[in-house]
Amino acid sequence: MKKRVTAVLLALLMVCGMLAPVKTEAAASADDYRAVWFSYYDYESYLKSAGSNNASAFTSFFRKVVSKCKTRGMNRIIVQVRPTGDAIYDSDIFPTSAYISGKQGRDVSYDPLSIMVEEAHRQGLAIEAWINPYRVSFNTSYSQLSKENPARKWHESGNASERRNVLSYNGQLYYNPSKPEVRQLIIDGVEEIVRNYDVDGIHMDDYFYPSFSSSNYNKTFDAQEYNASAEKKNGMSIKKYRRKQVNKLVKGIKSAIDAIDSDVVFGVSPAGNIDSLNSKYSYYVNIKKWTNSTKFVDYIAPQIYWGFSHKTAKFDKMVDRWSSMVDQSKVKLYIGIPAYKMAQPSNGTTKAEKKELKGKTLLRKMAKYVNKKNANGIIVFDYADLDKAACKKLAKYLKKTY
Numbered sequence: 336m337k338k339r340v341t342a343v344l345l346a347l348l349m350v351c352g353m354l355a356p357v358k359t360e361a362a363a364s365a366d367d368y369r370a371v372w373f374s375y376y377d378y379e380s381y382l383k384s385a386g387s388n389n390a391s392a393f394t395s396f397f398r399k400v401v402s403k404c405k406t407r408g409m410n411r412i413i414v415q416v417r418p419t420g421d422a423i424y425d426s427d428i429f430p431t432s433a434y435i436s437g438k439q440g441r442d443v444s445y446d447p448l449s450i451m452v453e454e455a456h457r458q459g460l461a462i463e464a465w466i467n468p469y470r471v472s473f474n475t476s477y478s479q480l481s482k483e484n485p486a487r488k489w490h491e492s493g494n495a496s497e498r499r500n501v502l503s504y505n506g507q508l509y510y511n512p513s514k515p516e517v518r519q520l521i522i523d524g525v526e527e528i529v530r531n532y533d534v535d536g537i538h539m540d541d542y543f544y545p546s547f548s549s550s551n552y553n554k555t556f557d558a559q560e561y562n563a564s565a566e567k568k569n570g571m572s573i574k575k576y577r578r579k580q581v582n583k584l585v586k587g588i589k590s591a592i593d594a595i596d597s598d599v600v601f602g603v604s605p606a607g608n609i610d611s612l613n614s615k616y617s618y619y620v621n622i623k624k625w626t627n628s629t630k631f632v633d634y635i636a637p638q639i640y641w642g643f644s645h646k647t648a649k650f651d652k653m654v655d656r657w658s659s660m661v662d663q664s665k666v667k668l669y670i671g672i673p674a675y676k677m678a679q680p681s682n683g684t685t686k687a688e689k690k691e692l693k694g695k696t697l698l699r700k701m702a703k704y705v706n707k708k709n710a711n712g713i714i715v716f717d718y719a720d721l722d723k724a725a726c727k728k729l730a731k732y733l734k735k736t737y
Contacts, residue, residue: 367737368634368669368712370411371404372465375418375434377718378447382437390445397451400718401458407721408733410460413538413714414451417466417524419473420486420510424448424464424532428524430481440481452533463536463600464528468521468584470542471501471508485520486510504545504556512544512580512619513560522587529595536600537592541638543581546617577619585631600633604671604714607639608648609656626666634667636714640676642697644687651704658708667711672701674720698729706736 377400385392404412416423421432421439424447430440435447448464455462471486472479480487486508489500500514510517525537547555553573557580561567566576589601605612605620612618625631637657641648654670661668676682676692683689691697702713720726 366667366711368411368667368714369409369733369737370413370463370669370712370714371407371409371718371721372671372714372716373400373412373414373718374465374716375415375423375432378415378423378432378434380719382435388436388443390450393445393447394450394454397454398458401454401460403721404460404718405458406730407715407726408730408737409715410737411463411535412451412455412460412718413463413465413536414448415465415467416448416528418470419467420471420480420484420508422524424528426524426527428520428527429485430483439479440483448528448532448534456533461535463538463602464532464534465538465540466521466524466528467542468539469510469512469517469544471510473507475503475506475508477508499559502556507545509545509556511557511560512577512584513557513564518580518584518587521584522591525588526591526595529592529599534599536602536633537588538602538604538636539585539588540604541606541618541620544577544617544619548616552616572615574615574619578621581619582621582624582631585625589631589633602634602636602667602669603632604636604638607637607641607653607657607671609637609653609660623660626661626664629665632666634669634711635661636669636671638671638673638716639701640671640673640716642683642688642691643700644683644685644691646684646688650701654704654708654710658710669712669714670701670705670710671714671716672698672705674698674715674723674726675717677720677723677725695724695728698725699732702729702732 381393381396382388385396401412417429418432418434420429422429423432423435431442433439436443452462477487477490486501489497492498500511500517502509502511528534529537558573561573561576564576566579585603592599592601605622606618612620612622622635626635639650639653641650641653643650657668677698678693680689680693683692705713
């Protein structure tokens with residue numbers, strides 16, 4: 336309803352000549368995609384620096400965020416709105432995030448996403464809402480969750496099946512990917528965003544299943560649901576079973592978005608090493624299936640965070656493999672590049688890679704290679720790193736090229 340009302344008001348203002356129509360730069364071409372991730376800890380910097388947490392302060396803060404993105408040659412911003420089973424927007428499903436309010440469930444007097452969408456579009460940037468589907472918290476304390484948090488409600492339920500909707504593993508809480516109620520909750524959350532906000536896309540990153548070991552992958556987490564499933568009875572491996580659960584979610588989200596607004600794109604950003612994604616111990620994403628169909632995603636954005644001189648995962652070789660995968664596909668390919676590693680040579684695996692990371696030209700070299708391979712764009716991680724010298728060099732290239 337909010338989205339519809341906002342659209343009507345904007346249309347009336349345009350008719351009256353009070354507001355000039357704004358066209359986001361990114362909308363001009365699907366092949367001109369220059370984005371930056373704005374993550375949950377970028378909101379933390381706002382809370383630390385803002386004297387007052389109100390609409391005026393947040394608008395002023397985000398106006399500067401968008402302006403910096405434009406200065407660095409970006410035409411799209413991907414804002415994290417559900418880091419841990421919460422909401423950095425006005426939600427009837429998930430509690431207000433601690434990353435915007437200071438405490439989960441504590442309401443703020445303004446709608447952050449509404450302000451971000453309005454400000455991004457006002458300055459000519461496209462904006463996508465970024466969600467983490469399964470992660471509930473970075474610890475196992477249910478008492479730190481809001482009483483209205485769906486995960487806490489399920490945990491405190493007297494129903495044993497509902498309690499299985501949330502799982503504790505390796506010091507964190509996760510929604511159970513095998514449970515239909517969980518899948519519907521996540522889809523409902525996406526629908527809420529697309530219906531109520533004029534976002535240009537919905538984005539998910541690589542946090543699907545956690546990583547297991549060879550000794551526990553078939554004994555822990557949702558192994559209980561697998562062991563009771565028809566799939567196991569029919570001989571399906573737990574790897575294929577888990578991939579099937581993720582596929583159901585991804586396909587369900589795409590279908591839900593298209594039913595509301597087919598102009599809203601949906602993309603996933605998996606880890607950049609294809610071999611890791613094929614492991615039977617982690618992720619459980621079927622990227623081959625996703626890129627060979629239009630029923631799952633509009634784009635795929637692997638996080639290729641290694642230099643050209645990396646010991647085992649050289650940037651150009653990784654891009655080549657992804658490019659080959661989508662060569663005959665209608666799915667767009669955007670490459671995630673690591674601004675956060677710049678000026679940190681200790682992240683290098685070889686002497687040559689350490690030199691790349693220490694220098695100022697690696698991101699520009701990456702963008703040039705992506706363009707050469709006919710990939711459709713780049714995404715920079717993270718906004719907090721845009722003042723680094725390497726990002727300024729990248730900006731000069733982007734402005735000259737696009």
